[in-house]
Amino acid sequence: MTNDISDDDLADRIAAVAPDVVGVTAITPSIYKAEEVLRLAQERVPDALRMLGGVHATFMYKQVLSEAPWVDVIVRGEGEEILTELMCAVRDGRWPAEKRKIHGLPFGDGDEIAATQAASTVKDLDGIEPDWSILEWEKYIYIPLNTRVAIPNMARGCPFTCSFCSQWKFWRDYRVRDPKKVVDEIEKLVNEQGVGFFILADEEPTINRKKFIQFCEELIARGLPDKVKWGSNTRVTDIYRDRELLKFYREAGLVHVSLGTEAAAQMKLDQFNKETKVEENKTAIRLLREADILVEAQFIVGLDNETPETLNETYKMAWDWQPDLANWAMYTPWPFTPLFQELKDKVEVFDFSRYNFVTPIMKPKAMERGELLDGVMNNYRRFYMKKALFHYTWRGTGFRRRYLLGCLKAFMKAGFARTFYDLGKVGYTGPQSKNKLDFQFDETRQIAEAQMEDWEAAADRAARAAERREAIRAQGKERAVQRNADFQLRDQVMAAAGVFHTPSDAGLMPEAPAARMHQALRAIEPEMAPALAWAAGRQTAEYIMAHRIPLLAQWVLRRLPARLAGPVLPRAIVQHAWTFVGSGSFSVVGPLVFEIADNPIVRGERSDHPLCHWHAAVFETLFCELVDPALRCAETTCCATGAQACRFEMTCMG
Numbered sequence: 001m002t003n004d005i006s007d008d009d010l011a012d013r014i015a016a017v018a019p020d021v022v023g024v025t026a027i028t029p030s031i032y033k034a035e036e037v038l039r040l041a042q043e044r045v046p047d048a049l050r051m052l053g054g055v056h057a058t059f060m061y062k063q064v065l066s067e068a069p070w071v072d073v074i075v076r077g078e079g080e081e082i083l084t085e086l087m088c089a090v091r092d093g094r095w096p097a098e099k100r101k102i103h104g105l106p107f108g109d110g111d112e113i114a115a116t117q118a119a120s121t122v123k124d125l126d127g128i129e130p131d132w133s134i135l136e137w138e139k140y141i142y143i144p145l146n147t148r149v150a151i152p153n154m155a156r157g158c159p160f161t162c163s164f165c166s167q168w169k170f171w172r173d174y175r176v177r178d179p180k181k182v183v184d185e186i187e188k189l190v191n192e193q194g195v196g197f198f199i200l201a202d203e204e205p206t207i208n209r210k211k212f213i214q215f216c217e218e219l220i221a222r223g224l225p226d227k228v229k230w231g232s233n234t235r236v237t238d239i240y241r242d243r244e245l246l247k248f249y250r251e252a253g254l255v256h257v258s259l260g261t262e263a264a265a266q267m268k269l270d271q272f273n274k275e276t277k278v279e280e281n282k283t284a285i286r287l288l289r290e291a292d293i294l295v296e297a298q299f300i301v302g303l304d305n306e307t308p309e310t311l312n313e314t315y316k317m318a319w320d321w322q323p324d325l326a327n328w329a330m331y332t333p334w335p336f337t338p339l340f341q342e343l344k345d346k347v348e349v350f351d352f353s354r355y356n357f358v359t360p361i362m363k364p365k366a367m368e369r370g371e372l373l374d375g376v377m378n379n380y381r382r383f384y385m386k387k388a389l390f391h392y393t394w395r396g397t398g399f400r401r402r403y404l405l406g407c408l409k410a411f412m413k414a415g416f417a418r419t420f421y422d423l424g425k426v427g428y429t430g431p432q433s434k435n436k437l438d439f440q441f442d443e444t445r446q447i448a449e450a451q452m453e454d455w456e457a458a459a460d461r462a463a464r465a466a467e468r469r470e471a472i473r474a475q476g477k478e479r480a481v482q483r484n485a486d487f488q489l490r491d492q493v494m495a496a497a498g499v500f501h502t503p504s505d506a507g508l509m510p511e512a513p514a515a516r517m518h519q520a521l522r523a524i525e526p527e528m529a530p531a532l533a534w535a536a537g538r539q540t541a542e543y544i545m546a547h548r549i550p551l552l553a554q555w556v557l558r559r560l561p562a563r564l565a566g567p568v569l570p571r572a573i574v575q576h577a578w579t580f581v582g583s584g585s586f587s588v589v590g591p592l593v594f595e596i597a598d599n600p601i602v603r604g605e606r607s608d609h610p611l612c613h614w615h616a617a618v619f620e621t622l623f624c625e626l627v628d629p630a631l632r633c634a635e636t637t638c639c640a641t642g643a644q645a646c647r648f649e650m651t652c653m654g
Helices: 007-017 028-044 055-059 061-067 079-091 167-171 179-193 209-221 236-241 246-251 266-271 278-290 308-321 338-343 369-392 398-416 420-426 449-483 489-497 511-524 529-547 551-559 562-575 613-626
Strands: 021-025 049-053 073-075 106-109 112-115 147-150 195-199 229-234 254-262 294-301 325-330 585-590 593-597 631-637 645-652
Touching: 007 028, 021 028, 021 079, 028 049, 028 055, 028 061, 049 055, 049 079, 055 061, 055 073, 055 167, 061 073, 061 106, 061 112, 061 449, 073 079, 147 179, 179 195, 179 209, 209 246, 209 645, 236 254, 236 278, 246 254, 246 278, 254 278, 254 398, 278 294, 278 308, 294 308, 294 369, 294 398, 308 369, 325 369, 369 398, 369 420, 398 420, 489 511, 511 529, 529 613, 551 562, 551 613, 562 585, 562 613, 585 645, 613 631, 613 645
Parallel strands: 021 049, 049 073, 147 195, 195 229, 229 254, 254 294, 294 325
Antiparallel strands: 073 106, 106 112, 585 593, 593 645, 631 645
16 A cells, blocks of 8 residues: 555455465554455455554454454564464464464454453564565655665653553563664664664653663764764653763764654643653753754644644744744544543544544634644744745754755645645645635544443443552551551551551561552552652662671672672672562563562552562662662563563663
């Protein structure tokens, strides 16, 4: 479909190949095209296995299998390992007899839709080597620089949980590749495929500051910034954090940053869980421009409370902030995100082919969809006309000027072709046409009954979980009242955990009551729990140093250089891991990376974010005291979020 092949031509090509398997992947806007490809496959090669993957099918598999019953199987989640197992089953003649033995596969089963247990995430990202040679490279051109473009990835997942985004939900665990391996891949793309620009596919590649710095250092060491430039997304908070490193990033070839400012009103930022402040956006843009990095500000428009006045405010704000580029995206909740679940009573359009961030899926209360589109176009006209006349041509020299003029060329090319924002498709010719637009929504598209049932079941599970949490809170409060009016938090937690004797500070507490106290604390005081757990972790680390690690060993570690002490300390930790792991399984993944499988303090819990602040504090305190005071520990994956192990990574903040 990418090459605009007709259905008949595609069907003929499929028949000519006569494959054993026909596989398609799709995001939400392309899901109907993907389903149609497999329908054609059913007609021309009926004996072939028809499979579908991608983020939309992963979460909407009941919808897909209901509207496209000719789809034999869906690969749910990361596909590399699931697909390998599936293909082996087909090759060995075990399909479909053993389909229920393979994790991560939804499929139709008679009149029902079944799904096997979700597969684990891919742990060895560096073991995946994409075959870039199969691409038709002449079609992958980055217009601003008129050069070939590639989109490699440095990491998968995201530790943040923005309500409109699917990245954290799809990838689940946040995992970062070896920076040298990533640069190996980029160097190969440059030398073998003539790539002159790449865009990191990661949502936020700067999250892991240490590895991002190593990535940039490796690019510089190999002389690649002279051969290839690149761009990435990032967060305002990371720009603040790395303000002293921005020129170094530019030296590494970073020339374009897409900044998730998202919305002009703080109210909107809060709705999206962005964890940033409006006033911080302007400063972040200034810092990037001062480092000679071109910055693109991203705005989301079309919320329920959008008006012509608020649209105009986003334009004024964009012009005040002075990013090099600005982009206004239509408010489009992916159908599998928390935001969609919250808004589903307000969603009127279920034609997923139009969920493209340029079509106004959501209608504001005070505006028609045509008015919203016209307001966005007016913002674009004003912003880029002034930029073209007064900035791009006259400000800056060399690469910066050439790049910006190239961006303007790309913008004008899409405008003249009327593909920009589907203007030609909907019939937009200017303000005079805003009340005559036809967005061509397929109104026959509706949410399948099976999908609705799945959503309702999920909502019921969430409600039951909330009720259980409330019951624990109520129980704790009830017990507190019963004992005395001055009952403190410690006693509330102990009561909820079934611990009725104050633990001694002189020794270690048995695993079972300790785990219950951790869980009760998170249930009763979720806001205070991280800080209190961290304080307790520090005390545990101090106990380990006082009673478990010999003083001579501590003396030696403190006097060794950090690069030598770092690998030595984990050996001592392993010997005494039982003191803080209990029945869990502790392993050293790297000199500064640890994992706890089957972590007892979160066993049986489910959360959208990591919970093991106590363990993180243990590791950070030990390393700060014995190796380097600048070391900090972060939990990057957690059993409570569905990961196979709680993973802790040390990074140097000095």
